[in-house]
Amino acid sequence: MDRKTVLVELKNVVAPYTENKEMLDSITEDTDLIKDLKINSANIVDIIIDAESKYNIEIDFDSAEKMHKVGSCIDVIINKMNQPA
């Protein structure tokens, strides 16, 4: 799965957790979930749970800690999808 597809799908995953819907439309790999999209830091865990379910992956603690920007979320998701279950 290419990075652009994951980015588009991530918009839907993240949507319920941000009030900043306008910025959500124009996110790039450089968009920061907490600083730019104003997502409550406690809700990052909900995004991780939703991403795990959507991609049928498991995101460990070390990987989760990297998920600040959209680009790093895509890194983690693609990396986990490429790992044998």
Place this chain on the structure above:
Amino acid sequence: MSSRRVVITGLGVVSPNGVGIPDFLHSIQNGVSGIEFIPQYEELRFNCQVGASPDFEWEQLRNYITETCLYGLKSKAIGYGIVAALDAWKDAGNDIVGAETHWETGCVFGSSVADTEMIKNAITRVDAKESKKLGSRVVEQIMNSGITAYISGRLGLGNRVISSSSACATGTQAIIMGYEYIKHGLAKRMVVGSSEYVDAYIFGAFDSMRVLSRNFNDQPHKASRPMSISAGGFVPGSGAGALVLEDLEFALARNATIYAELLGASHNSGGQRDGGTMTAPSSQGVVRCIREALEDANTSAQEIDLVSGHLTATSADKLEIQNWVEALGRKGADFPLVNSLKSMIGHCLSAAGSIETVAAVLQIKHQFVHPNINLEDPNPEIIDLISEANLPVKIVNRDINIVAKANFGFGDINACLIISKFNNHGQKDSIS
């Protein structure tokens, strides 16, 4: 010690017979029952198969909280509490959304249990070894302070924020705590109330105590019969009530509309002595509580126009009336009018006190006494004490200046309010 006058400037209600003040007012004036047959309770083989729940549209919460906050919110008790409290806040003439913290305003909101359906969800997930999937929104909804946290966060309340619990006295006690903080100058304004969501687990536990109404499952509107000889137990209900209490000068300075004055109050415990137990109040404690409330209000028993009782429709009704007779020193035709909202909405447990107090304030504001429905067969022993003429079965329109409102809870907890029509010329309570 200087003592501040406390007035009521906002009301909100989520009641089984009306969500929002206009609907609720219409229902209590017309004796509309909110009690229904619950098929699930028949399937669960409960003795009591009727209950009372507000007709609550979950989606309306979009008008109260942000979309992200609503997403993942599941606790009904929190939903009810948010609507009641924020309605009261708006009713008092305030905007919900502001950037600043209101340091002068606090919140005391009560509940009897945290949402057991939410707790069940956590138990089920954890037992299935899926705790990882619970996410970030469970703790805030199963903590006892959940409702208060949502309300104070949305309104930006910066004074005392307290989550209280004292069984069926919870709502009244929460109001009294807010009153005391303002009276003693510790806060200028308090959002007070309580919220209850009775699910099958809570209902089942009461059902097992054999204290619920079981003879009217096929006639739900007749199932809650306070003070009647055929009263066979109470009907659990869900909902929330909220009030904005305010320092009189603070309210006048912002030109607030004043519903009524909270003249005085008391809450105590009988200590589970002298007839008081876990589940029954000591008469001595109740009488003391009512008399202390009158004293705090600087009001004589003779001035009481209406007693809004706890009166759940159990065998305790007669004892309660006896306690009122002793506390007020009035009996027979000289006794004030008495009503019990529970005849229409059942017993909303922790929310009973706040919903019933909203009803009491509305009766003062609109100068009426709501009917006791289902009182075709009043208990003769109660009539002997206070005469049938004091138990209205139809709306009574007359001057209502002072209402005594009490609720009593498991643990032998008593709470009594003395609420008065607001009169800015009366300075009787300005300094004590």
